[in-house]
């Protein structure tokens with residue numbers, strides 16, 4: 413049998429308690445952050461290949477605090493989802509995004525909605541009221557949902573998404589190809605676009621199988637009348653392959669990193685030479 417080492421316990425214990433306090437601290441800071449309005453929206457451009465220019469943006473949450481600005485929102489979204497904070501965070505993302513849209517009528521923005529948020533009673537009427545209050549056209553807005561939303565309450569989710577679409581908003585299925593992806597979702601959900609996960613895009617240059625899968629997703633989507641957005645596009649070669657495969661939109665560091673909304677909206681992005 414393996415001899416246990418007293419130092420293993422020590423290190424394990426140390427790390428564990430350290431982690432706990434870090435998470436606890438984040439949870440406390442998160443509550444204050446909501447009260448003190450410490451959240452901001454970064455935008456990342458989406459380049460439309462057919463038009464050869466940036467025509468849309470994804471809103472990505474950032475915590476404007478020296479300790480947390482570089483922390484990925486997936487970390488604190490997860491903590492917020494464990495209690496009711498996610499609703500407040502979700503509402504402020506919608507408010508801030510709609511404010512941007514009301515000042516910039518010619519752009520489109522997609523925003524991430526967490527499963528808990530979508531299933532919260534009243535979410536749809538709040539979306540509708542906010543669109544009216546900010547005087548924006550729902551056509552300017554896409555709601556990004558992930559497949560994890562669908563594991564539970566599939567029928568309820570379909571009903572909600574249909575209502576959201578009836579209001580004029582678009583629906584994008586995020587992180588397509590990972591997790592619980594199922595063709596049933598693509599068949600039954602009222603979606604407008606698929607976002608191919610960056611894990612696949614990363615591999616299309618060197619892995620023929622990954623390239624075939626991406627090609628298949630693009631063709632599948634087009635047969636179903638869906639737009640295709642590739643995320644995590646970092647190189648010209650990836651962009652050239654995606655252009656050849658007739659992908660509709662490119663998103664990734666090649667075009668730009670997510671940055672403060674005002675900067676991104678004012679940036680004139682160059683034409684890609686593919």
Ligand code: C2E
Nearest residue numbers: 472473484485486489505524525526644645646664665670
């Ligand atoms: P996501 O929706 O899949 O967002 C894409 C993530 O990929 C972003 O990470 C973005 O910064 C990153 N990314 C973009 N281009 C590239 C690239 O070329 N290479 C690589 N390696 N990464 C790239 P971020 O901003 O850290 O967000 C992480 C996740 O947090 C998001 O994943 C989304 O699930 C969640 N999230 C972000 N904002 C919100 C929000 O307002 N509400 C909710 N519910 N979730 C959000």
Ligand code: CA
Nearest residue numbers: 470524556586
């Ligand atoms: Ca997203």
Ligand code: CA
Nearest residue numbers: 586587607643
């Ligand atoms: Ca994604």
Ligand code: CA
Nearest residue numbers: 486558586587
């Ligand atoms: Ca993701």
